């Protein structure tokens with residue numbers, strides 16, 4: 563297993579995705595302003611996208627932001643193919659689909675990306691990473707077994723989804739940092755892991771069931787961490803993010 567060596571602050575920042583879980587473009591912009599100059603990713607999820615829309619994403623791209631568009635697509639393959647084509651045309655760097663949609667649906671997402679890129683001149687739009695959502699980090703075994711109706715442990719479900727995503731040609735998965743080691747062992751080091759459920763030491767866990775500190779997540783070998791409320795809900799988000807970056811830069 564190869565662990566990322568984040569030897570400087572810019573490299574470390576580039577591995578953090580800050581979740582812009584806001585109800586308006588204005589609120590998101592306020593946070594972005596506070597974090598100005600820190601080369602982290604920003605994650606646009608459904609709350610913000612459904613109100614601010616593709617224009618907001620295009621504006622952020624024009625300003626040079628790296629974007630994870632977290633829309634968790636899950637539909638029939640043809641619809642997901644079209645959705646993937648649309649978001650790839652926006653120029654986002656990462657987007658995701660539910661692995662629970664199955665192999666054919668995930669393959670369709672990759673076809674949608676291919677279709678989008680053939681419409682652009684080589685080099686004008688980057689190929690986004692397509693990431694499969696495994697089991698939401700808010701799910702525990704009781705919910706998985708009794709509500710969703712999937713037998714076995716959360717870890718088994720996550721691993722099954724990760725292998726399926728890999729077979730379908732996806733670039734990686736979203737999972738809890740607790741599963742990174744097993745995912746990398748099963749799917750290879752270059753299969754990307756994006757891990758939410760991150761809580762700096764002492765932070766409120768909220769509705770996340772399976773959590774780790776940012777440093778622990780990188781020690782497990784994760785590629786990116788997604789952090790929302792531990793940064794956005796603090797009076798000084800910049801100071802909080804700077805502290806997180808400090809905590810993950812490897813001592814030389």
Ligand code: C5P
Pocket residue numbers: 581583607632695696697698699700736737758759760768770788789790791792
């Ligand atoms: O505020 P918090 O740090 O819990 O935010 C986590 C972010 O990651 C949210 O935007 C949530 O939608 C997203 N996410 C998640 N679990 C997944 C996939 C995405 O928590 N499996």
